[in-house]
Structure formats: structure tokens, C-alpha cells
Amino acid sequence: MARQRKMQFNVTEDEYQIIKEYSEKKQLSMAEILRDYIKTLTLTSKK
Secondary structure: OOOOOOOOOOHHHHHHHHHHHHHHOOOOOOHHHHHHHHHHHHOOOOO
């Protein structure tokens, strides 16, 4: 699936360090870690 949307957001220094260290430990990019997390979320139907 081609990526068609771009997201940008700010994080605290602590949040950045958490994702940076985790991604280094897993040998994945920070973007891959965040994309993998998003995949675990479920879509909710509109009410």
C-alpha cells in the first residue's frame, strides 16, 4: 500500500528519547515503530 498522507506532530524531549531508544533497541526506524502502533488501533464506527 502506497503511503499517501504525511503526519507531523510535536513531542516532549522525554517522549522523543523513549521512541528513539526503543527504535534503536528493535533496530527499526521511529516511523516504523509508530506505523506499527497505529496498526494495532481499531476503527470505531460512527454513531
